[in-house]
Amino acid sequence: DSGVTQTPKHLITATGQRVTLRCSPRSGDLSVYWYQQSLDQGLQFLIQYYNGEERAKGNILERFSAQQFPDLHSELNLSSLELGDSALYFCASARAGTSGDTQYFGPGTRLTVL
Amino acid sequence: GENVEQHPSTLSVQEGDSAVIKCTYSDSASNYFPWYKQELGKRPQLIIDIRSNVGEKKDQRIAVTLNKTAKHFSLHITETQPEDSAVYFCAASYPSAGAGSYQLTFGKGTKLSVIP
Numbered sequence: 001d002s003g004v005t006q007t008p009k010h011l012i013t014a015t016g017q018r019v020t021l022r023c024s025p026r027s028g029d030l031s032v033y034w035y036q037q038s039l040d041q042g043l044q045f046l047i048q049y050y051n052g053e054e055r056a057k058g059n060i061l062e063r064f065s066a067q068q069f070p071d072l073h074s075e076l077n078l079s080s081l082e083l084g085d086s087a088l089y090f091c092a093s094a095r096a097g098t099s100g101d102t103q104y105f106g107p108g109t110r111l112t113v114l
Numbered sequence: 115g116e117n118v119e120q121h122p123s124t125l126s127v128q129e130g131d132s133a134v135i136k137c138t139y140s141d142s143a144s145n146y147f148p149w150y151k152q153e154l155g156k157r158p159q160l161i162i163d164i165r166s167n168v169g170e171k172k173d174q175r176i177a178v179t180l181n182k183t184a185k186h187f188s189l190h191i192t193e194t195q196p197e198d199s200a201v202y203f204c205a206a207s208y209p210s211a212g213a214g215s216y217q218l219t220f221g222k223g224t225k226l227s228v229i230p
Contacts, residue, residue, distance in 0.1 A: 042222040
């Protein structure tokens, strides 16, 4: 157990819908990262938050957005869902978000869009 | 930005043999190189990492080597066991400008199968 929690574990929804994925970082970690992992694919970095502020964007679609709240938990919002959005979504947290910090991954949310 | 290439994409070895996975990176400023292991349906977990001021690091049966001049680093697993079967990801990051400014760029992964 990495100490990072994600809910829900599984999510099944239809095209065109909107969903929210939630992540709670390890106690004391200020940085949260979101990744998308499609079938047999690597880890695509989506977005990073640090202490409530957006710090970096990767290959995140405009239909996707995220935020980090004062208690440091983060939510990833996916809207106008398409079949291709079906994937495992991981969040990871790191202490201060400086180079060399270990990123600890949560168990992931498996999203299926039908 | 940083680009990380990882080879091979799949690797099969007999139990007890060694396995080597190689990665190259593009940004010569990168200074931190972790390796993650992901078992089927599970989260990626850090197994070993190396910083640019070190050429080699070992932890029991796993070791990582770094060649800064050639911009490549490798994962070595000796005496492989069936439980080593998983997908392994390498990653790289360049020096951060301060807290909260660090991201990892991952390779596409290597699926290692250890045949009993």
